[in-house]
Amino acid sequence: MAKWSTRKRLGHGWLLAVLSLAPPVYFGAPSNAGFLVASFERQAAPPLTQQEVAQQLADLAASRQIFKLTPGAARQKLSGLAKLEDGLQTNELRQLIGVNINSGIQWIDMQFQPADTGGGKTSWQFLQAEFGLARTDGNSDQLYQSFKAILTKRLAKLGRQEKETPDKGVAWRLKPFDEVRLRKGDFLNPLTKRKQQVVLLKMSVLQGEAEK
Numbered sequence: 001m002a003k004w005s006t007r008k009r010l011g012h013g014w015l016l017a018v019l020s021l022a023p024p025v026y027f028g029a030p031s032n033a034g035f036l037v038a039s040f041e042r043q044a045a046p047p048l049t050q051q052e053v054a055q056q057l058a059d060l061a062a063s064r065q066i067f068k069l070t071p072g073a074a075r076q077k078l079s080g081l082a083k084l085e086d087g088l089q090t091n092e093l094r095q096l097i098g099v100n101i102n103s104g105i106q107w108i109d110m111q112f113q114p115a116d117t118g119g120g121k122t123s124w125q126f127l128q129a130e131f132g133l134a135r136t137d138g139n140s141d142q143l144y145q146s147f148k149a150i151l152t153k154r155l156a157k158l159g160r161q162e163k164e165t166p167d168k169g170v171a172w173r174l175k176p177f178d179e180v181r182l183r184k185g186d187f188l189n190p191l192t193k194r195k196q197q198v199v200l201l202k203m204s205v206l207q208g209e210a211e212k
Contacts, residue, residue, distance in 0.1 A: 047102040048081070054150055056081060057131065057201065061180050062154040066203050069126050071096055074110055081131075082108050087190075094124050099191060106132045106198065109190050128204035132189065134196050143199045144169075144184040151201075155180060177206045 048056075060066040060077075069077060074096055075084045082105055087095030091114070098108040108131050112124035134140065148170060152161070159174035169183030184199045 047100075048104075050104065053081070053103055053105065053133075054147065058150050058154050061151065061201075061203060062158065064158075064174065064178065066129055067126055067178050067205060069110075071110075071112055071124050074126075078108065078110075081105060084108065084110065093127075097190060104133045106134055106196065107189055107191050126205060128202060130200060130202050132187065132196070132198045132200055134198040140184045140197055140199045144182065147199060147201065148182055151180065151182060179204050179206050 065077065071094060078084060078098075081103070082098035082100040084096040084098040087097040087109070089095065094112045094114075096108075096110040096112075099105060100108075108129070110129045111127045113127045114122045115125045117123045133143065151172070155161070155172040155174070159172045159178075159180075162171045162173065164170040169181060171179055171181035173179055179202075181202045181204075182199070183202075184197075186195045186197050187200055188194070189196050
């Protein structure tokens with residue numbers, strides 16, 4: 001059985017998934033997962049297979065639904081992946097955070113920025129989302145290549161694919177201001193505050209422009 005371990009904008013982070021043609025495989029929790037992660041896990045969604053996680057995340061990117069989510073809609077739309085809880089909230093940023101280690105999702109970090117809706121009222125619009133997955137054996141190459149393949153297939157006709165580089169990974173620019181970027185490396189887990197070797201897929205609105 002394959003196992004997986006466990007940033008304003010709150011730093012760099014990414015939305016990630018796994019694709020596999022193998023029979024259903026469920027993911028195991030890393031041994032260094034802390035109490036906070038465990039508390040999120042008690043409220044986690046049912047475990048998903050690799051292919052189910054990959055399909056749901058690819059659908060969010062290809063349909064561009066994620067770029068239009070509000071905090072309330074995000075909780076509902078992503079409920080099949082994990083239960084999202086309130087994180088940091090300031091006048092300039094609102095965060096939702098979650099985890100579902102049994103499905104290989106080490107963290108979900110969604111961030112929203114304020115938008116003036118008139119009459120002195122403020123609503124929250126999507127800024128970026130990051131999901132992180134990692135293999136406990138540290139082998140992220142296969143994970144990266146698998147998800148790059150499904151994203152390329154789904155996004156090729158929707159935007160411009162940038163040249164792939166070792167440090168920046170590969171990205172797709174979707175009109176007008178949306179970006180989907182896939183990377184691999186050591187990144188900070190916002191829950192454990194520790195770096196992990198992961199494959200990260202980040203969906204974000206560029207230049208601070210929220211989707212209307």
